[in-house]
């Protein structure tokens with residue numbers, strides 16, 4: 001299937017200063033693809049080149065090298081633009097308008113015909129949970145309501161690709177969840193969502209794939225679960241492993257901590273937390289068999305994952321140290 005976005009060897013050098021003598025290489029040969037139907041996070045520290053990438057995809061900045069394609073078309077091509085919806089970080093809608101009035105004006109500017117606007121605007125307001133606030137001016141909206149109004153605006157032209165800049169920044173946890181649920185619904189409908197964000201815990205909850213830019217270069221891209229999985233390491237919570245059994249298992253099992261008291265009775269055994277590092281699945285099952293034979297009661301065993309934030313810091317930090 002054709003990617004929603006593909007960029008190859010993409011470069012952007014800004015020139016500024018006297019005689020445009022100062023050059024900043026904002027994108028330095030970036031190649032990546034965004035599959036259709038994915039929620040994709042574009043990540044990177046300040047100045048990494050994320051906004052520049054978004055501007056090129058929106059056709060408002062030009063690449064100085066390489067190429068970008070949206071559904072196979074150049075970003076400036078009207079056929080590509082028609083398929084894209086955009087929610088900027090600072091949208092600043094005129095706040096003396098109500099949400100339907102704002103959507104009507106933006107829809108008009110986007111060339112959505114009168115009769116389609118009349119039908120679509122109430123549908124969109126319902127979809128983003130603002131139908132009850134149709135009479136209210138935007139000046140009285142909370143940050144979460146404003147972001148949902150912005151999302152409705154970005155969906156006015158029924159885009160196949162939605163580009164969102166920090167969609168949940170400043171929104172409270174309930175509002176974040178509401179926005180997340182809308183994005184997941186859009187994904188179910190086969191839409192592609194590209195999120196440019198610093199809020200890694202949010203990205204982790206909603207995105208399936210990410211790309212990490214640093215200093216204009218793509219440093220990692222892939223599925224979040226695969227990127228954050230710590231190779232064959234498990235946390236095991238169980239009753240204390242007898243010394244002899246633990247010695248027999250050697251380096252595979254390490255004590256981490258006392259996990260909790262198992263029950264309230266004085267005779268109940270404490271639960272311990274161990275970290276288990278088997279070579280493969282057979283090794284993991286061998287550990288479990290040995291423990292069960294030794295009378296150990298297993299409470300839980302789960303694979304260890306880094307948070308996306310830990311992963312991000314690991315990936316970006318060494319390069320930041322080098323570049324200062």
Ligand SMILES: Nc1ncnc2c1ncn2[C@@H]1O[C@H](COP(=O)(O)OP(=O)(O)OP(=O)(O)O)[C@@H](O)[C@H]1O
Pocket residue numbers: 014015016024025026044045046047048049050051052053
């Ligand atoms: N119009 C411009 N003229 C000159 N340099 C620019 C211009 N726009 C961006 N840059 C520079 O290009 C680099 C990448 O900027 P960009 O805004 O794309 O990064 P970003 O990842 O979006 O950062 P942030 O997270 O802070 O928004 C930075 O060094 C920035 O200073």
